[in-house]
Amino acid sequence: MTIENGENLNELLKIRREKLAKLIAEDKDPFKITKFKVTHLAKYIEDNFEQMENQTVSLAGRVMSKRGQGKVSFYDLQDSSGRIQMFLKKDTLGDEVYEDVKTLDIGDILGITGEVFKTKMGQTSIRVENISILSKSLQILPEKFHGLKDPDLRYRQRYVDLIVNPSVKEVFITRSRIIKTIREFLDNKGFLEVETPVLGNIAGGATAKPFVTHHNALDIPMFMRIALELPLKQLIVGGFDKVYEISRVFRNEGMDSTHNPEFTMLETYEAYADYEAVMDMVEELFIYVASKITGSDTVEFQGHSISFKPPFKRGRMVDLVKEYTGVDFDVIDTVEEAYAAGTKLGLQLEKNLPLGKIIEEAFDTFVEDKLIQPTFVTHHPTDISPLAKKDYSNPKYTERFELFIKGAEYGNAFSELNDPIDQKARFLSQVEQKNSGDEEAHPYDEDFINSLEVGLPPTGGLGIGIDRLVMLLTDQRSIRDVILFPTMKPEK
RNA sequence: GACCCAUUAGCUCAGUUGGCAGAGCACUUGACUUUUAAUCAAGGUGUCCCGCGUUCGAGCCGCGGAUGGGUCACCA
Structure with missing residues (x-):
């Protein structure tokens, strides 16, 4: 999956590498970019729309979904705070930039600048005027609806888990x-x-x-x-x-x-x-x-x-054991007696255990679970x-x-x-x-x-x-x- | 450590009695200037976890192994 040899890559991964190669050929290598000035976070804009409406903001984040593909597109941008919709219009961005926008992939990291507004469906959005690809994603993110479920993958690739869940x-x-x-x-x-x-x-x-x-x-x-x-x-x-x-x-x-x-x-x-x-x-x-x-x-x-x-609640260990088993280890003073009492309760006790270990075993077995x-x-x-x-x-x-x-x-x-x-x-x-x-x-x-x-x-x-x-x-x-x-x- | 379950496309999952490997999302191409899991048309997608075996033929059956999950044992 992470093998760099092009021969071994599946179609989806090849396509992304070709897109990156095209960007580089056009002198738009995203990895040459070192910084982007972020002015606002997605959640802040969503939570303070009244105040933010018509203001020009700059955000950076990851493309998480794409809708529309005509002369207008709606992509969701996810930053550390949440998601916000980007409104991408051919007229605003120009033909060349809009062509690049169409080739963006889910997972790419963008820096955008534009005005805050609400669509007629009431969705808070950024009318994007400037857009830069800050990092090209060469892997495929999990599906948007089900997310990543496989526990093995979730733990091994926690970074993906964090992106999608x-x-x-x-x-x-x-x-x-x-x-x-x-x-x-x-x-x-x-x-x-x-x-x-x-x-x-x-x-x-x-x-x-x-x-x-x-x-x-x-x-x-x-x-x-x-x-x-x-x-x-x-x-x-x-x-x-x-x-x-x-x-x-x-x-x-x-x-x-x-x-x-x-x-x-x-x-x-x-x-x-x-x-x-x-x-x-x-x-x-x-x-x-x-x-x-x-x-x-x-x-x-x-x-x-x-x-x-x-x-x-407070209770002495021996008192709790007595409460749940009826056996009073408080009055037992020899390992032999304790061993006999523990065995009678059904404990599998190794030889040579100190007295206290036997009490602890009884506690672990008969009391611990009950303490909610x-x-x-x-x-x-x-x-x-x-x-x-x-x-x-x-x-x-x-x-x-x-x-x-x-x-x-x-x-x-x-x-x-x-x-x-x-x-x-x-x-x-x-x-x-x-x-x-x-x-x-x-x-x-x-x-x-x-x-x-x-x-x-x-x-x-x-x-x-x-x-x-x-x-x-x-x-x-x-x-x-x-x-x-x-x-x-x-x-x- | 013991037992049970899972592993099939990038992801989420189907897969009948052992007989050409499937769907949705994602992706590609085309259409679409306010979409909400966008829609419509067309298309490609595979080490069926690995190995050995049974069989004319294995995703499916058997044996061994790997990883993960669960239960139990031990530990916080």
Whole structure:
């Protein structure tokens, strides 16, 4: 399809190349043009017709449809704001220019100048007086009525998807607004936006398989980050009291409608705050963003009406498991008992699982799906939360919460573990889990321990998956519909 | 990773029992000086995802593979 060898091109593509060759032969090579002065956008003219009527304007955009082909033609021009009709008349443009107009193709990019008026059918239009071809399109755009539907093509050639499916463009405009609104919220609270390394010698801050790469000059392996967490906490050590980062992280795991190998995380850290303060902030953040973006405190998502009115429901993980299964893991203190209880519930449990993993399995299997409205699940077992501070009133659990909406996790937060002795012990226990086969256990990070020894104040931390939040607020079912260029296998 | 479904013209899709490959849009030529998925007339459009097999004959049947989508498992 993109092969340049003329012999291999189909008729439609040959014709376009011939048209370009003709333009070049007539010294009208569009690719020699470097700029065009745009004075107005299509949508602005449409929305402000009264004011714009009879004014001369210049617009640039892509030809999207052609009607009429006599001595008068109506072509639609699509710019970044929308579409407007061009009124092209032989008398106005002259014979030679009008001949060129007739050979324009859908997809060509034009710069036009003319007067704003309404046709007798009431259609806002530009009476074109000057026209230049700014780029010749050598490919054929999809059909005007059905658009581009094939998901494979839509994702691989997102640029075409964006041209022909206006609702797709809307989603990505909303995505940008959501991120901007989050920044606004955090900036107003005095948070500092920072950037930390994507490449590192250790991939920590979460339990996931990293992408491995190689630094040639140093001749060492390097890892793409799987979380933002550890360097951000080190910045709190360094004396920034409120920091956040919104950036890409990478996890070398499966892909499906809610997982892309690279995705965007927000993490915030606030000194002298605990997980309950973070919980309050999350409630505030969600209603702030939802109402700014949708104008409402309730959104429709995949057939559910989700309300962001605070307070969100709150429940300890073990209490929720008890509510949905009848099994009270709170009174179970040995792995053996927990294993027996989990197996009795029908869980397929591997051997050597820590107690907390069994509780988490029970939660994932029996509770997660049931949490439709925003719910804070709190007090995760300590052995599955290697970076969270213990709840000192009951050290089996941590001062942690995850936010669930419609059965999916939207946020993860805790009172950060700032005791270097405890952190060291947790890392060692993770190393033990790694040695007994858990590939995703957290690696030992000596530099991070050192920073805790220097002294991390009590700190509340938060992570939110931005892509999923965008899905929620734009009612998209697949993460691929909120990522411009989702990860794809090579075509061949 | 397992299972199910899809893949036919640039795009959206039909394709009967295995017997010459189809439509609409788009495109080409012509007509048309206010059209709205413009209209009218004529015309061209193909690695039927790839490979192997069965058959006189495969878009269609069988086996293997690719890509995508869905469900499940795992992960955010």
